[in-house]
Structures are given as structure tokens and as C-alpha cells.
Amino acid sequence: MDSICIKARAKINLSLDVLRKREDGYHDVRMIMQSISLHDNVFLSLTDENVIRVSCDKMWVPTNSDNIAYKAAKVLMDKFNLHKGIDIKIVKNIPVAAGLAGGSADAAAVLKGMNELFFLNLGQEELMQIGKNIGADVPFCIKGGTMLAEGIGEILTDIAPLKNVDIVLVKPKISVSTAWVYKNLNIDKIVLRPDTDYIVDLIEKGDLQNLGRKMVNVLETVTVKKYEIINEIKEKLIKLGAFGSMMSGSGPTVFGIFENKLTAQKAYEEINNDNRWDCILTETFCEER
Numbered sequence: 354m355d356s357i358c359i360k361a362r363a364k365i366n367l368s369l370d371v372l373r374k375r376e377d378g379y380h381d382v383r384m385i386m387q388s389i390s391l392h393d394n395v396f397l398s399l400t401d402e403n404v405i406r407v408s409c410d411k412m413w414v415p416t417n418s419d420n421i422a423y424k425a426a427k428v429l430m431d432k433f434n435l436h437k438g439i440d441i442k443i444v445k446n447i448p449v450a451a452g453l454a455g456g457s458a459d460a461a462a463v464l465k466g467m468n469e470l471f472f473l474n475l476g477q478e479e480l481m482q483i484g485k486n487i488g489a490d491v492p493f494c495i496k497g498g499t500m501l502a503e504g505i506g507e508i509l510t511d512i513a514p515l516k517n518v519d520i521v522l523v524k525p526k527i528s529v530s531t532a533w534v535y536k537n538l539n540i541d542k543i544v545l546r547p548d549t550d551y552i553v554d555l556i557e558k559g560d561l562q563n564l565g566r567k568m569v570n571v572l573e574t575v576t577v578k579k580y581e582i583i584n585e586i587k588e589k590l591i592k593l594g595a596f597g598s599m600m601s602g603s604g605p606t607v608f609g610i611f612e613n614k615l616t617a618q619k620a621y622e623e624i625n626n627d628n629r630w631d632c633i634l635t636e637t638f639c640e641e642r
């Protein structure tokens with residue numbers, strides 16, 4: 354085998370709490386992460402030249418060493434002294450800088466794919482250990498499913514899988530940098546925090562209606578203040594029948610969770626005719642274990 358294609362799935366956050374700023378500048382978080390079906394395709398091929406090449410069908414994604422997929426390949430090349438090169442082609446479907454962990458998903462796909470192509474025989478835990486030095490969300494993207502994430506996001510605990518829940522994603526055409534959001538977050542002034550343990554219980558029970566009501570993302574305290582459009586989308590999704598709607602990660606993507614495909618499809622069609630944002634119909638994804 355000298356080539357492979359890996360699906361790099363996006364994530365949404367079903368809750369996101371920031372507990373404290375650490376000495377090293379990172380933040381301790383407590384959040385519920387959920388894989389969704391929306392994915393990039395990452396094609397990997399072995400080459401004889403000992404170099405890493407990255408290409409992407411979206412020209413605004415970097416293809417040099419700034420691409421996190423490149424970084425993932427470089428880490429494995431150096432760690433295992435690999436003597437072949439790798440060609441990485443990314444077909445990008447996940448909106449970029451959107452709070453959906455698109456870059457981390459690509460990096461996770463490279464680690465998984467190179468593990469196969471180079472017969473490295475690394476287990477999932479080992480891949481996750483390597484991944485956490487590449488990005489805080491990379492371990493989750495390796496594992497996928499429904500997880501409680503703690504630490505800087507790399508300490509993962511399984512929750513009952515939330516399968517095939519219908520989701521509408523709405524990404525306003527604005528750019529929000531994750532660094533800016535965390536810099537402007539005033540942790541002491543957060544009034545509304547998620548009751549994460551209760552939300553985990555609701556997921557275990559499959560109670561989507563109450564999950565929708567109880568979801569909280571404390572990073573909205575920063576983004577909503579500056580970008581009213583995030584609130585506008587949240588309210589629209591609720592009016593269109595979502596059980597709940599919330600910003601994912603540091604935004605700006607907002608998602609709504611729906612009772613079934615029909616209600617999700619209808620909401621998607623209604624909200625999709627506004628050129629201030631892009632919409633995607635998707636669903637939660639959990640691999641059979």
C-alpha cells in the first residue's frame with residue numbers, strides 16, 4: 354500500500370467552560386466535544402523524495418510548514434527517522450477558522466494515515482500522545498465520538514455516544530481568531546456557566562430537548578458582544594424549531610440541534626437564503642466501537 358484516504362471529521366462543542374488561565378498561557382477547559390459527519394478528505398501518498406508536500410483545493414489554506422497537517426507529518430518523520438517522503442492532498446469541506454477544528458482534524462488524519470502507510474504500529478493512545486504536542490484538539494480528533502475534554506482539551510473521557518442527531522451549521526462570513534477570544538475572556542466575570550455533569554447525564558439519557566436548553570459556551574461572552582450576528586443566528590435557529598443553538602468553540606460557527614431530519618432540512622432551507630452566512634446540514638457522528 355502506498356496511498357490512503359482518511360476522513361478528517363469536524364467537531365462541535367455541546368458545552369464549553371473555561372476554568373482558569375494557566376502559568377503556561379493555556380487555559381484549563383471543561384467541554385463536551387462531538388464529532389460530526391462533515392469532513393475533509395485527506396489523501397496521503399508515499400514518495401521517494403524525502404520531503405513533505407501539502408496541497409489543498411482552497412487557496413486560503415496554507416500549504417507550507419504553517420499547515421498543521423505538515424507539522425503532524427514532520428513530527429512523525431523526525432521521531433521515527435522515516436526515509437520516504439509524503440504527499441498530502443487536502444480536499445477541504447470544513448469551513449476554516451470556524452470553531453470546528455478543521456486543522457486539527459487534518460493533522461489527526463495525517464497521524465492515522467502515516468501510521469498505516471509506514472507500518473508504525475502505533476496504538477490510539479500513542480497517536481494521541483503525539484497529537485497533543487501538535488494541537489490541543491488533535492487527540493480528540495484522533496479518537497472522535499462524544500467526549501468530555503478536560504485539561505487544555507487533551508484529557509478525554511468517553512460519554513455515551515450521541516449518534517445521528519441532526520445538526521444545522523451556520524457560519525457567518527466573519528473571521529474570529531481563537532487567540533483574540535481567549536485574550537478578551539474575563540474568567541472572573543463569567544456569570545452563566547454550563548452544568549457540565551448535568552449535560553453529560555442528559556446525553557447519557559438521549560434527552561435532546563433538555564440538552565438543547567442547557568448547552569452553554571462561555572466564549573460567547575466575548576464574541577457575541579462584538580458580533581451581534583451570532584445572537585441573530587442563534588435566535589433564528591430556535592425560531593426554526595431547534596431544541597437548542599450555540600456557538601461552537603471560539604466561533605464564529607453557530608449550530609442548532611434538531612429533533613429529526615425533516616425539521617433540520619426545513620430549517621436549513623429557510624436559513625440558507627441569506628448571503629451573510631454559509632449553512633451546512635450534517636449530523637453527529639460516532640464510530641461503532
Ligand code: ATP
Binds near residue numbers: 421452453
Ligand atoms: P482553532 O480553534 O484551533 O483555531 P478552528 O477550527 O477554529 O481551530 P482551523 O480551521 O483549524 O480553525 O484554522 C485555524 C487557522 O489555522 C487558520 O487561520 C488556517 O490558516 C490555519 N491552518 C493551518 N493548517 C490548516 C488546515 N489543515 N486546515 C485549515 N486551516 C489550517
